[in-house]
Amino acid sequence: MSFIADYDRDELQIWANEAEELMISDNSEELEALLISIQTQEDTWASVAGFTAIPIAGQLPEKSIVGRYHFGRSVDWKIHLYFKDNPIMELPFKNIDASFLIRLPERMRPGSYWGTTRILLQVFIPMAILIALFIVLYRHIITPLKRLEKATSAFSEGNYNVRVKKHLGKRNDEFTHLAATFDQMASRIGELISNQRDLISDLSHELRTPLTRLDIAVNSFEEKETQYHIERISRESQQIRKLVEDTLTLAWLDNEKPIIKQEDVDLVDLVDVLVEDARFEYPDRHLVLNSPSNAVIKNSSHKALAPAIENIIRNALRYTPVGQTVQVDLIHNDAQYIINILDQGPGIPKQYLNQIFQPFFRVDNARISESDNFGLGLALAKRHLNSVRAQVSANNQASGGLVVKIIIPTF
CATH class of the missing domain: 3.30.450.170 (Two-component histidine kinase, sensor domain)
Known part of the structure; x- marks a missing residue:
C-alpha cells in the first residue's frame, strides 16, 4: 500500500x-x-x-x-x-x-516501481534468502566434516593426539556425536598403539639380558662344568618363556580390557590360600593376615583376583628383609572390600609411586632387582584387578615400607 x-x-x-x-x-x-x-x-x-x-x-x-x-x-x-x-x-x-x-x-496511481519491487519480492529476495540459507547450511554441515577429514588424515599419519569435538563449539547434533565417537576411537586406538610400541620396545630390551646369558652358556657348554651350563640354559629358557607369557597376557588385558563377571568369590578363602602358599615360599618372613569370617563378592573371578593379589603379596615379601613382617588386612567398607598389604621394605620414592604399575618399570636403587623380576608383576596385577572392576594404588607408610591398597566392589 x-x-x-x-x-x-x-x-x-x-x-x-x-x-x-x-x-x-x-x-x-x-x-x-x-x-x-x-x-x-x-x-x-x-x-x-x-x-x-x-x-x-x-x-x-x-x-x-x-x-x-x-x-x-x-x-x-x-x-x-x-x-x-x-x-x-x-x-x-x-x-x-x-x-x-x-x-x-x-x-x-502510486507505486511506479511496484513491478520491479514485486519481482524483487517474489524472485530475487527469496532467491537471495535461499542462497544465504544454503551457504549457512553448507558451512554448518561441511565445517565439521572438514574437521573430521583433517583429523582422520592427521590420525592416519601418526598423530594419535588429534581430537575433533573441541573444535565444534557448543553444537549438539549428529556431527557432535560423530566427533565424540571419533575422539573415543582415536583415544582408544592411540592408547593401544602407544602401549604396543612401548611393550615391544621394553620386551626387546628385557630379552637381551637372558638371551645374552643364554649365548654365553651355549658358547661355554663344551669347555667345562657341563651340568652347570645345562642348568643355566634351562633356567634362562624358563625365564624367557615366563617373560613372553606374561607379556602376552599383559598385551591381551591392555588391548581387550575385559570385564570378567562370572562367579561369586569368598575373599577370605582366596586370601587364606594365597597367604599359606606365600608362607611356604618365604618361611624366613612373617606374614600376618587380619580378615573377617567371610567376605563374599558377586560377579567376579578367581582367575583374575588370585594372580593379582598373589603378585602383590609376593612383591611385598620379596622386598621385606628376612625376619621382618608383611601384614595383610581385609576390611569391609560399605559396598566394597579393601585389602591393605603392608611391607617393611625400603619403600618407593614418591615420584615413582604412579609408575610402579607400568610394564617393565623397576626402581633398582630402591628395590633390589632379581634376575627373574622383569617388572611385570604389578602391571599384570593392576590389569587383572581392572578386569573385575577393582582398583589398586600404592603409598609409602610413615613408619617405612610400602602399603598397597586394593579396592574390590562387592557386586
Whole structure:
C-alpha cells in the first residue's frame, strides 16, 4: 500500500472544487463539460453524485453523515498496489451534500516501481534468502566434516593426539556425536598403539639380558662344568618363556580390557590360600593376615583376583628383609572390600609411586632387582584387578615400607 502523491491529491481536489462551484452556480452544462474533459484527458471515469437517505425505521440519520464517504476512497487513504483496477476516489463537497467521484487516473496511481519491487519480492529476495540459507547450511554441515577429514588424515599419519569435538563449539547434533565417537576411537586406538610400541620396545630390551646369558652358556657348554651350563640354559629358557607369557597376557588385558563377571568369590578363602602358599615360599618372613569370617563378592573371578593379589603379596615379601613382617588386612567398607598389604621394605620414592604399575618399570636403587623380576608383576596385577572392576594404588607408610591398597566392589 502507498499514498497518492501530494501534487496528485492537490490536482484531484482542484477538480472537485471546480465541480462544486459549477454545481453551486447551477451551471450543469459546464459541469458536464468539465467531467467529459477530465474523462477524455485522463482516460478514466468521473462523476458528481449525491444521495438522499430514506429512513425506514428508527431515528432519522444525522445530517453530518449523509453524502459523505460512501462512494469511494478518500484521497488521504493508502492505495492497494496489488489490485489490478484503480480505485474510485471520492472528494466530498464542502457546502453541498454531494461528492466528486473519479476512477484514479493511471498516472496518479502510486507505486511506479511496484513491478520491479514485486519481482524483487517474489524472485530475487527469496532467491537471495535461499542462497544465504544454503551457504549457512553448507558451512554448518561441511565445517565439521572438514574437521573430521583433517583429523582422520592427521590420525592416519601418526598423530594419535588429534581430537575433533573441541573444535565444534557448543553444537549438539549428529556431527557432535560423530566427533565424540571419533575422539573415543582415536583415544582408544592411540592408547593401544602407544602401549604396543612401548611393550615391544621394553620386551626387546628385557630379552637381551637372558638371551645374552643364554649365548654365553651355549658358547661355554663344551669347555667345562657341563651340568652347570645345562642348568643355566634351562633356567634362562624358563625365564624367557615366563617373560613372553606374561607379556602376552599383559598385551591381551591392555588391548581387550575385559570385564570378567562370572562367579561369586569368598575373599577370605582366596586370601587364606594365597597367604599359606606365600608362607611356604618365604618361611624366613612373617606374614600376618587380619580378615573377617567371610567376605563374599558377586560377579567376579578367581582367575583374575588370585594372580593379582598373589603378585602383590609376593612383591611385598620379596622386598621385606628376612625376619621382618608383611601384614595383610581385609576390611569391609560399605559396598566394597579393601585389602591393605603392608611391607617393611625400603619403600618407593614418591615420584615413582604412579609408575610402579607400568610394564617393565623397576626402581633398582630402591628395590633390589632379581634376575627373574622383569617388572611385570604389578602391571599384570593392576590389569587383572581392572578386569573385575577393582582398583589398586600404592603409598609409602610413615613408619617405612610400602602399603598397597586394593579396592574390590562387592557386586
